[in-house]
Amino acid sequence: MARPVFYDLNVYSAPEGKNTIEELAAFSSRLEFGGIAIINPSGSSQPVKAKKVHGFEVFSGVEVRVDNPSRLHGMVGKYRKNTDIIVVRGGSENINRAAVENSNVDILCGFGSMKDNGLNHVLAKSASDNNVAISFDLGEVIVHRGGKRVRTLSNFRKDLALVRKYNVPFILTSNARSCYDLRAPRELIALAGLFGMTKEEAVYGLSTIPESIISRNRPSSKYVFEGVEIVDGMPGDATVEGDGQ
Amino acid sequence: MEITPSNLVFHELIGLQVKIAESGNPALETISGKVVDETRNMLIIQTKEGIEKMVQKNGTTFVFQIPAHLSGKHAERYVKVNGNLLLSQPENRTKNIRKIHMR
Numbered sequence: 001m002a003r004p005v006f007y008d009l010n011v012y013s014a015p016e017g018k019n020t021i022e023e024l025a026a027f028s029s030r031l032e033f034g035g036i037a038i039i040n041p042s043g044s045s046q047p048v049k050a051k052k053v054h055g056f057e058v059f060s061g062v063e064v065r066v067d068n069p070s071r072l073h074g075m076v077g078k079y080r081k082n083t084d085i086i087v088v089r090g091g092s093e094n095i096n097r098a099a100v101e102n103s104n105v106d107i108l109c110g111f112g113s114m115k116d117n118g119l120n121h122v123l124a125k126s127a128s129d130n131n132v133a134i135s136f137d138l139g140e141v142i143v144h145r146g147g148k149r150v151r152t153l154s155n156f157r158k159d160l161a162l163v164r165k166y167n168v169p170f171i172l173t174s175n176a177r178s179c180y181d182l183r184a185p186r187e188l189i190a191l192a193g194l195f196g197m198t199k200e201e202a203v204y205g206l207s208t209i210p211e212s213i214i215s216r217n218r219p220s221s222k223y224v225f226e227g228v229e230i231v232d233g234m235p236g237d238a239t240v241e242g243d244g245q
Numbered sequence: 246m247e248i249t250p251s252n253l254v255f256h257e258l259i260g261l262q263v264k265i266a267e268s269g270n271p272a273l274e275t276i277s278g279k280v281v282d283e284t285r286n287m288l289i290i291q292t293k294e295g296i297e298k299m300v301q302k303n304g305t306t307f308v309f310q311i312p313a314h315l316s317g318k319h320a321e322r323y324v325k326v327n328g329n330l331l332l333s334q335p336e337n338r339t340k341n342i343r344k345i346h347m348r
Contacts, residue, residue: 227326227327227329227330228250228251228324228325228326228330229250229324229325230250230322230323230324231308231323231324232323234262234264234310235264235266
């Protein structure tokens with residue numbers, strides 16, 4: 001099997017984070033990531049343009065932070081055309097709900113709180129139908145201590161059960177605000193093991209799903225729209241000839 | 246009218262060569278042939294042996310061949326389509342154009 005390519009889709013650069021894009025790109029290419037997405041919040045600055053830094057892929061993204069679901073739809077529509085990745089920071093039940101019901105949203109992050117895990121069977125089903133990925137923000141496990149860390153892990157455990165049951169797409173992210181917050185793929189996989197995620201699932205969440213999110217938003221010439229693509233020929237053409245004997 | 250990959254799913258499918266790429270039922274994955282009829286939920290495919298097979302659209306992925314004289318490109322084109330997009334009576338399918346392109 002080919003080596004999977006890992007992506008970290010929630011990284012903040014200056015002015016929101018501490019480092020410039022070039023520093024972050026250099027550091028994450030040393031950690032053997034295949035690409036990162038810079039998601040500075042929508043209010044603070046213009047979304048970063050997608051580019052390649054010394055051959056390392058940096059995707060453009062934006063984090064939408066709103067407190068009112070109707071504004072969310074407006075913001076998502078505004079950024080959809082010129083960014084690769086739209087992340088919605090949830091928190092309240094209204095926002096979480098609006099985000100998972102909008103198929104233009106790619107990722108929902110920060111949906112849990114100290115009181116509850118932020119997801120329930122209704123939201124999980126809707127996220128799975130609309131292909132909105134749920135982000136397990138492992139940065140929280142690293143940053144918080146004591147009771148908060150315990151709550152975070154137990155929320156993740158509950159979320160994971162829903163993710164498995166409803167087949168919701170999920171990703172693992174570091175939510176790095178500086179290059180020292182970045183973690184290597186295998187470290188993220190190990191951290192995900194703390195709340196019961198298997199290694200296979202973690203690799204799936206770090207490589208397969210981010211890849212599909214990116215390919216969905218950066219259509220290749222073969223992609224027409226959801227569910228339709230151009231192929232080179234009939235699958236297994238040689239056997240078709242054989243059938244005619 | 247010209248059939249392009251972007252309008253194929255709204256187009257008349259009868260007469261096109263088709264092969265099943267993926268299906269929930271692995272026994273169907275060997276079927277290929279010409280579309281001879283279509284209902285809301287099924288495609289009726291005539292195989293080389295002349296047998297008509299009824300295949301459900303839901304959950305099946307088809308590869309259609311657009312023949313050279315219809316593709317407008319002087320070459321055959323192959324398009325892979327998720328059968329769920331075809332779930333509608335053929336005469337009503339054009340009504341879905343907006344619904345799908347809005348996404």
